[in-house]
Amino acid sequence: MRLTDENLPGRSDAESLSESPAAPEKPVRRRSLWVRKRFWAGCAGLLLIGVLFRLVWDWTHPPSPLLQVAADAAPEVAELLREANQLAQDTVAIFPDDPYAWDVMGQLLGRFGKTEEAAQCWEKALKLDPKFAVGYQSLGNLALERGELKKAAEYYRRAWELERDSSVYPVQLAEVLIQDGRLEEARQVLTECLRRHPRSLPARALLGQILVPLKDYSAACEHLMYVITANPEYTNAYYPLSTALSRLGQTEEARKYLARFQELKRRDEQRHRMDLKKETQLPAVRAAVARAYLLVAKIYIARGDISTGERLLNRGQELNPDEKEIPPLLAWLQFKTGRENEATSILRDYRQKHGNSLEAQMAAGKVFAEFKKFEEAEAAYRRAIELTPLEAGGYAALASLYITAGRRPFDAHVLALRAVAREPAPQFFFILALAAQRDGDTPAALAAAQEAARLDPSNDQYQRLLESLRRTP
Template identity: 30%
Template sequence: MCAVVAGFWGINYLSRSDKKTDKKGSPPVPGEQPKPPTITSKLTIEQEIVALKKEELEFAEQLVREFPNSDDALVLIGNVYRKQGNSAEAEKYWKKALALNPARPDVYNGMGWAAFEKGEYEKAIVFWRKALEINPQTPAIHNSIAQTLILLGRYDEVIKEAEEELKISPTSGLSYFLLGQGYLKLKEYDKAKEYYETAIKLEPDYMNAYYGLFRVCSRLKLKDEAGKYLARFKELKAEDAKVLMDRNKAFDDVVVIRKMLAETYSDAEYIYYNKGNLQQAEKLLQRAVSLEPNNTEYLMKLGFLFQSSNRLQDALKMYLKAAEIEPDNMVSRLNAGVVSMQLKQYGNSEKIFREVIKSAPKLSNGYRELAHLYLMTGTNLSEALKLAKTAVALEEAAENYFILSWAYDRNGDVANAGSTLKRAVELEPDNLQYRRMYEQIQKRILRGDS
């Protein structure tokens, strides 16, 4: 195949997944920007809790001053007030956010829990149903409604809500537990037993599910099973009691406050990133990482930010650190492989992709990216074709078909390259790059090019 065609595929593939985000043309964000401070370790635990809460609230207030018309900023400060126990202030800001953007299921979810905590169960359900009107696929909402309906004694509705949740989250142990609770209250003990058993299959240490099983087995006169489940319930309860006895409440409170503050900075980073202020976005993520050094979500976000800024070495460090903390997280490893490829560290990239394939043989990404590497470097082209075929066999995704089309082309099979690229266009009809490339390869086929 001619060098021109190789360049054609290579350049366009880079524009698909490796294109650098150009933020230079973005206008500067006006006003004073909140500067996340660092709390000194010389404080007592109690002093640190007060200081962290003060830091979080002051930051949220400054954020709203800087972005008074941002529903994201208003939601964030509402969340801060809610976390700090001031639901009245939280609702005030949430309502302002809804006035700017009514399509916020997360706000209605928060308002639902605020109502629930005040014992306003019917009001809580109304808020949660509004969240589902906006996004019927919002996870956990049906379970929240089901838990509230149990308190209201409406057991038929409990079952309906838990079943709806399972359509969204099929492996929700809580949903199966709630089904058990509903059927127990309706005295349908065989069904209750079945759902409790499913709950503990999903979550083997689900203490309350064991107690539910003890109750239904007692009703069903299954004495031996009832005894077994009661014994396991008591074991888990004793373990919980020991944890509570051994815990340092003040230290645990600091850990929770640090976690909540880190979440606030991570949420605010999104606002600055969308405004093109990558410098401030980075500061906030760095502060989040300082509060929770082993939180891979923050490390990944920081890695993406560095990658967007073309700070590839820094991005690679973040992805590798995330992969070290969570070895089973294939996304961080794949990202590390992609960045290594961008850095032209092809040997390292190949090693990472092969490790991903070995660790997750049913995941298409590893095969696709290794094929991509070989196609970019013009090496192992026959193996690239095999890898791309495997990726498509595992997952019929447009990007997998794109790579397979490229692999066919690099191996001299333009006809299959065209038909395969057509499939990518069918899967993603709005992808202008795929459409343009498909038109060009069709012209080559008509000309009889190879």
């Protein structure tokens, strides 16, 4: 007989009856297990979809290059880089059609080693404005870093063609041409630059250097002596000057200038070694981010958003109190919004802090002059003349102030003559023409206007003044 639950020994009928309903539980358990499997399979599917979506998103939306740099930086530097990234991203999002917005992004990316991405920003800027000279210059800088000399030369040349009055672009172009062995071409570029900017020390120093291998030793000495007279600390002028003098047989003079070169070179190398020992990363990053705030502020100000521009400038100044361009612009905004006392205070402090800076005195004077603060502007321009008595800028600025204010016509005439004597450039002959006209000397005014128009025949302002003086009885 087969043993079953019913005939097992020791089990009663009551027990058998109480357990008899357990038979239907088996299919219920199977269904519950099936439901749980479906649930976990669904969860796994959703997780897989999420992972795939994240992979696709990361592939199509790579992290910002600046954030990539920030990931490997020290905490304080990383925080600044994230701030800079947000500033740049917001700027190009708000002003996608403004080449200056893309220039800000490009400058930040280039500054922190993301050169490919920086190049894309400047290419975008040039698509928006093919006459955006800064874009060509920046692409030239990148090409030079890569050693692509011919490409760099073409970029610098294009920038110079767009801004012919620049004294920076032709010097950069000449430097590349020299590295590429195109000395005669560099000579022509620098000669043209000096025709427009005869007191440009970088242009004269470079021209003097290339005239030595071109064996024009006398001209080389003339240019290089000019440079070291204007700036005795100009290290790189001494060695080619020594070489040129040696070729001319002036051995003692050559030795003297060679010794001076070696002395300055040792000093420069010592300063460089000291700089390397300093912890300079954080201050340099702060300065770069402050510069970005300044550039973005200019975009907002150009569009009439004064409050945002001022907020950005304040943040830039907080990051780098030594950024020289911020205080004059802040003062200009405060003058513009009727806060004359605050603006005047800023510029006075600025002039005092940078008392030996020509650029600072000229910038302060320009803002004071625009808002008719005659005495303050006059003091700033006089200080500029004291700092650089051999330069034309201070004399021309003070002459222009007197002309615009209708004061001291004779003094304006004398100052304009001094400016032209130091730099016979078209813009200074134009100021001389105006000053002579105000001083009642029509023949001198006509002669100066003719010279300005001759030096820059495409300038409509010069031509109009010349025609007006020709009609004067």
